[in-house]
Amino acid sequence: MSKKLLLLITLLFALQHHSQIIKTIQLRPLQENSFSAIVPLGTTLQLSFDDLEADSKEYQYKVEHMTHDWQKSRLLASQYIDGFQQNAIINMTNSFNTLQNYTHYSVEIPNINTVITKSGNYLLSVLDAYDEVIFTRRFVLYENAATIGVTVERSRNTKTLNSQQTIQFSINHPKITINNPNLEVNAVIIKNNNWNEIISNLQPTFFKPKQLAYTYTNKTNFWGGNEYLNFDSKIIRNKSLNIVKIERKNIFHHYIYPFEYNELINYSYNPDINGQFVIRTLEGRNNNTEADYVLMHFTLLADEPFKEAIYVYGAFNDFSISEENKMKYNPSKKTYTAKILLKQGFYNYTFASIEKNIPLNTNKINGSFFETENQYTVIAYYKPFGSLYDRVIGVGNTFFNQNE
Structure with a gap:
């Protein structure tokens, strides 16, 4: 066996092992019910996760500045951090009164050791004692140097009138001189x-003094999708929202x-x-240390198997696809099922399908x-021309809710 193949097998085994023991990764502002890691420069973000081996490992975090398209930027760490780019995670607590x-x-x-001084895209990595990356998460720090006005409306394309939404926006930059947008x-x-x-790689459709307008009618269309499904496992011994059966084994099954x-x-x-x-x-x-882990059983009823592979999909694993959240079809019961170990809480999820050479589909x-x-x-x-990095000069948000 070649050294390259052996190394690849070792890395794949390590990644699979880490995915099994590292759970409930969250990178969020401290405000309650705030889920976005796109925040103003200077905002405190909290990274948290659980290690199911419960043996007090030595983990470190590392912060890297990225370009607008998530490549490593040209900045040195000392140019965007006061303090240390990599440091130990010392806040750890064992679970209490849990089966898992x-x-x-x-x-x-x-924190006192790491102060970020520049806006931009950032990649946060967690490393083990051997400096191997366990997982990564993205976050964005922005300045309020420009105002972003965003609108969303029903698609104007007759073919997707009932299934897509169109986003239009403007970048208002009264204090910034942009020579070549x-x-x-x-x-x-x-x-x-x-x-x-x-959706990226967008060029302005109109130029005005101190304003860039992006008024596409098709290029900025998103599939509307559907509302997410949900369940609540906040009560581990009794049925809660959308839980139909509970079993007690070495851990609870919902x-x-x-x-x-x-x-x-x-x-x-x-x-x-x-x-x-x-x-x-x-x-x-x-909630951090007294919420238990529950093996959640997902079921999708379908008379025939799909030609695509089907996955349970949501932020619980950073909207990723893996063997853990892949569903298996049982022809005799005409059902797809998946079992995923999740910490107690309220969860949104949906079903995603993947076919060879076709992008992930949540519709x-x-x-x-x-x-x-x-x-x-x-x-x-x-x-701007001659600059070493991409500043984030503004962020705009909007909701589309036809029901209001």
Whole structure:
């Protein structure tokens, strides 16, 4: 066996192991029910996660400045950080009175050792004692140097009139001189804080004094999707929202109310938190260390298997695709099922499908409707000629809610 192949196998094994023991990764502002890591420069973000081996490992965090398209920027660490780029995570607490033992880790950024001085895209990595990357998360720090006005409306394209939403926006920059907008400004639209659903590489459609307008009718269209499904496991021994059965084994098993596939599904308004989750338990005082882990059983009813692979999808694993959240089809029961270990709380989720050489699709199972409530965020990057990095000069947000 070649050294390269052996190294690849070792890395894949390590990644699989880490995904099994590292759970409930959150990078959020300290404000309650605030899920976005796109915040003003100087805002405190808290990173937290659990290690199910519960053996007090030595983890470190590392902060790296990135370009607008998430490549490493040309800045040295000393040019965007006062203090240390890499430092130990020293705040750790063992779980209390839980069937699943774990150690809860957390760190706030900025802190006394790491103060970020420049706006931009940032990659936050957590490393083990051997300096191997365990996981990464993105965050964005922005200046209020420009005002971003964002609107969202029903698609004007007759083919997607009932299934898509159109975003238009303007960048108002009264204090910034932009000589060549096509080269100096980059804008990105993000749907529901999910970096897998973005539109970038946009050029202004109109130029006005101190204002750039982006008024596309098709290029900035997103599929509306559907409202997320949800469940609540805040009570571990009794049924809560959308939990139909509970079993006690070495840990608790919760069975979620089955979802039945219907290709003729209609839109029905259901308030959601756009794929996010909130950790909480009613059986303890500290959600961080007294919320237990539950094996959640997901069920999708379908008369025939899909040609695509089906996954349970949501922010609980950073909107990623892995073997853990892949669903398996049982022909005799005509059901797709998946079992995912999740910490107690309120969760949004949906179903995603993937076919070879075709991008991930979140509309196959639940449909796509222009009425769906979604949050859209526009980030404006500015890099004048001769500059070393992309500043984030402004961020704009808007919600589309046909039901208000």
